[in-house]
Amino acid sequence: MKKRFFLLAFLMFQFIQAQEKLDLNYYLPQNVTYNPNIPKPIDVIGHEVGEWHVSHDKLQFYMKALAKASDRISIENRGETYEGRPILLLTITSAKNQTNIESIRQTHIANTSTNVDTSNQPIVVYQGFSIHGNEPSGANAGLAYAYYLAAAQGAEIEKMLNNMVILMDPAFNPDGIQRFAHWANSNKSKNLNPDGNDREYHETWPNGRTNHYWFDMNRDWLPVQLPESKARINTFHKWLPNILTDHHEMGTNSTFFFQPGEPTRVHPLTPSVNQELTAEIGTYHAKAFDKIGSLYYSEENYDDYYYGKGSTFPDVNGSIGILFEQGSSRGHVQESENGILTFPFTVRNQFTAALSTIEAAYNMRSKILNYQQQFYKNAKSNAAKSKTKAIIFGDNKDASKTWHLAEILSRHKIKFNQLKNDVSLNGKKYKKGASYVVPMNQKNYQLINAMFEKRTTFTDSLFYDISAWTFPLAFNLDYSETTSLSNLGEEVKVLKPLTGSLTGSSNYAYLFEWNEYYSPRALNTILEAGLRAKVGKEPFTVEGKSYDYGTIMVPVQNQRLNKAELQQFMLQIAEENNLKVTAVGTGLTKGIDLGSNEFDPIKKQQVGLLVGNGVTYADAGEIWHLFDQRYNMKITKLDTDYFSRVDLSRYTALIVPSIYGNALDKNSVAKIKDWVKAGGTLIAYRNAAYWLNSNEIMKINFKKDSAIVAKNIPFDKRRDFRGAQVTGGAIFEAKLDRSHPINYGYKNDKLPLFRNTNIYITPDKNSYNNPIQYTSNPLLSGYISEENLAVLKNSVPFKTQGYGKGQVILFTDNTNFRAFWFGTNKLLMNAIYFGKIM
Helix, strand or coil: HHHHHHHHHHHHHHHHHHHCCCCCCHHCCCCCCECCCCCCCHHHHHCCCCCCCCCCHHEEEHHHHHHCCCCCCCEEEEEEECCEEEEEEEEEECCCHHHCCCHHHHHHHHHHCCCCCCCCEEEEEEEEEECCCCCCCCHHHHHHHHHHHHHHHHHHHHHHHCCCCEEECCCCCCHHHHHHHHHHHCCCCCCCCCCCCHHCCCCCCCCCCCCCCCCCCHCCCHHHHHHHHHHHHHHHHHHHHEEEEEEEECCCCCCCCCCHHHCCCEEECCCHHHHHHHHHHHHHHHHHHHHCCCCEECCCCCCECCCCCCCCCHHCCCEEEEEEECCCCCCCCCEEEEEEEHHHHHHHHHHHHHHHHHHHHHHHHHHHHHHHHHHHHHHHHHHHHHHCCCEEEECCHHHHHHHHHHHHHHCCCCCCCCCCCCECCCCCCCCCEEEEECCCCCHHHHHHHHHHHHCCCCCCCCCCCCCHHHCHHCCCCCEEEEEECCCEEECCCCCCCCCEEECCCCCCEEECCCCCCCCHHHHHHHHHHHHEEEECCEEEEEEEEEEEEEEEEEEEECCCCHCCCCCHHHHHHHHHHEEEEEEEECCEEECCCCCCCCCCCCCCCCCCEEECCHHHHHHHHHHHHHHHHHHCCEEEEECCCCCCHHCHHHCEEEECEEECCCCCCCHHHHHHHHHCCCCCEEEEEHHHHHHHHHHHCCCCCCCCCCCCCCCCHHHHHHHHHHHCCCCCCCEEEECCCCCCCHHCCCCCCEEEEEEECCEEECCCCCCHCCCCEEEEEEEECCCCHHHHHHCCCCCCCCCEEEECCEEEEEECCCCCCCCCCHHHHHHHHHHHHHHHCC
């Protein structure tokens, strides 16, 4: 013990000394001269790289200073984060190339569609840093790396830059980087303390990993729902880089990882040549790390399956994606299994990987350019051979959802057309104006397949992320593959915003159906304006038009607006929310009359959302984002730290996302029970099912499988055996009782649901209490073990029951997954507005 103490003390003394003497030379190659006219990071940000964690404001100041000082660098602002920070991009190449950069870009793009000689063309490398804000060594390494590219002198660097265009994103996640830098710096001691128990290494909830709404942005490369993602995807398709690198961090006791990853976990749409080139690039990383004595590994842990990650998205677009993972100091210095891990050491490793990337790109330039050219040539050939000539998708009662999927296609430069005429295919009706056609014979053929395919067989049963993301299922849209282009209308070159309409004026009532995606936003605006609205619990027909379950009625009489004002208000509601609002002059219908008691009044909602320690921040953030960005609804975030002191009586609904541990104490649980008994609506998700059951708020009969016993499984495969039982993210089919309020606004009696839990609930003995129930053959796309699939069949993902005067509602899975699961967002809105009538 004494020896260990003295060893740690000696190592700590060494590293403190190293920290005091830290300068830029610790990172930079020493056999190079540097232009003295180029400012060093310390000249702008006021401290040496690695001495403090750079904040995003200082990072951007330095990048702008470099661009001003160097004729090798141009800089652009591609937009703003939710917190108003710039989303910067540096384009770095030789001064000669900078004068002709647009021509170089156009030629590079043209090369992907023609068989021209690429031997004299620059290779394009996109390097991005710290998409997770609390994985900061990448962004901090970017300071030294950008300086090196701007200031290094000599024939070698000039030749390299003349044959290369580097697109450098110094901060994939500006908001997260700012949040984490504040934490690490504000908890730094003068005497650096490597004890992992120190507060410096334990961020408060929700930590700096995420963006403003607590999203993991490294899952958004394919859905493209966040402003940072929109900027980088636009850059990607604008340039079609040959290599894209993504600099991350992992656990403190780890070393350094570079791809390729697990060889059996590569998506089948990724060409084998891609992995061969990735491995060859890896030899350059290995050589560089051998030189500085840093430990590393490859072909383990990480996979190349989900195309929504930064290191995998390029692989389905003719590029080569590479993930770097550095063992994290999570602060300035920390004890690890590999000795004292300093922040500067982690920064140096990231810097080394950035340099070895461009060395590989330079030496493999022709090979990689030719690969990209061949990728698109093969895609064109495969598209021509495919029996499927087009995909039609749409929803004849919800043009908004359809439009938003088309918006994603547009961001990915996928061509699509209007539907020529109304058509019925495979029992599904597609309406012109509410449907689109995607021709398969186009450049991004592989990307279309990646977005629309359904896959249920796999060579491996382990996944680093989700195993399915079929977009039309995520949007709950009808879609069909066709063997002809006969339904192809005019190409949509500019996707114009949708608008709604108001038919007529009325002295009686206005009606709109609940099917459109933005109908909850419209209802919220109506109620916020102090107007009365009711919901129809049964279908009816009035003045020749049929209305479905959940139709909203706004009476004209006894409102705070007069007839003319209300008409103008309803016109605005229709136009802003893409609704078809109809004025009716009578309450006499076929079915329930408009004055029937089967029309229930809807109250203005005030919703609370549980956040804080013990709450899954991603789930909470998705709900916050849905309310704030999509539906313009106020939602109050109630932190577990002070929840016991909150007066709940002002809230009509409380949402409890997936929770773990003792997120809520006994007093808080008692408070919630009393509130629900008094009339509140409690909506719970995922692991909160166990919390509801254990606290006797809802009685749940969990469906459990028999114990799975390992047979003939060796010790070193035990993790794989257990991992095969994880349902990491797949899509399943449920049947709907459309008369139940939870399903208002859904036109079909089947619904694709995303599931990433193994929580299974036994259906109620009364069929009307099972409005959403998995079918007997539920798997639509993705992986689930045979054992879990057997339990899932005919189980229920939704349960509701009364509790005093209130209502308790449970979803076993996430209805708002990663902001692109548009198809089930309305389930939460139905729980909010119609919980009282369940």
